[in-house]
Amino acid sequence: MTEETNNKNKFYSFVEANHASYAICDQTKCSTCEGTGKLRSQEAMNFYSVKKCHCQNFRNRLSTLTNAEIPGRFHDCDFENYHPKHDSQELAKKKSINLSKNILSAKKGLIFIGNPGLGKTHLAISLLKSCVLNHDISGIFLDFSNLLSSIRDGFSKNRSERDVFDKILNYRLIVIDELGKGRQDTNWEWGRSVLDDLISQIYNAGNIIPIFTTNYLLDREKEDFFLGPRIGLRSFSRVQEMCDLVSLNGLDDRQKNIPNRSKYMMV
Numbered sequence: 001m002t003e004e005t006n007n008k009n010k011f012y013s014f015v016e017a018n019h020a021s022y023a024i025c026d027q028t029k030c031s032t033c034e035g036t037g038k039l040r041s042q043e044a045m046n047f048y049s050v051k052k053c054h055c056q057n058f059r060n061r062l063s064t065l066t067n068a069e070i071p072g073r074f075h076d077c078d079f080e081n082y083h084p085k086h087d088s089q090e091l092a093k094k095k096s097i098n099l100s101k102n103i104l105s106a107k108k109g110l111i112f113i114g115n116p117g118l119g120k121t122h123l124a125i126s127l128l129k130s131c132v133l134n135h136d137i138s139g140i141f142l143d144f145s146n147l148l149s150s151i152r153d154g155f156s157k158n159r160s161e162r163d164v165f166d167k168i169l170n171y172r173l174i175v176i177d178e179l180g181k182g183r184q185d186t187n188w189e190w191g192r193s194v195l196d197d198l199i200s201q202i203y204n205a206g207n208i209i210p211i212f213t214t215n216y217l218l219d220r221e222k223e224d225f226f227l228g229p230r231i232g233l234r235s236f237s238r239v240q241e242m243c244d245l246v247s248l249n250g251l252d253d254r255q256k257n258i259p260n261r262s263k264y265m266m267v
């Protein structure tokens, strides 16, 4: 039994306030402490010391995972329930598992590129989950539009953008989903400059592993789908320096059951 499967039998997930929550199964009774979480040992006559049992580490990891702000709809995503239907998806899964196994010595993150519905977010979350549960890494899933809202809210409370960033930059692994998404409205330039600042901070920190997903492309072949101008050329260059590319091709899994819909395949 792999560590992954072994862990999976010990906890369950549910959705609370739109985010994924994780808790230990009640029936998982630790044989060392018999479920009390404490170990008592006799040090001398009438003198006992109490230590935390190792099973509490797993409880702490579940709480780290709950604090990772994984969106509710992805609460049960993991590598085991990602079923590739295309060679590129198989390879993407392998690369993700490989990074999760070697996260403690990793120097680079990943950028998942491909059309919607190919499981980019599923893989990014599975990776985050595996790193937290198996390696006790702290991680966060960033919804960029929520991040902009909290920065905006912070302004009215005299909190700066830097205050919001400081919290984020304490994480060892940061998932930024749908990089480059957004309408080019009046807030566009401001949003792009916040993203540029954040990517700079991640880049300068040097010990943060970033994971990005995007529907845009890294080459200029299709100008409208080119990621560069969406995030600014400086960020674009840094993202490529910090991440290995994982490209997904195939059919949109969410649209497969809709009849008579023409399917666009990215090549």
Ligand SMILES: [Zn+2]
Pocket: 030, 031, 032, 033, 034, 035, 036, 037, 038, 053, 054, 055, 056
């Ligand atoms: Zn125990």
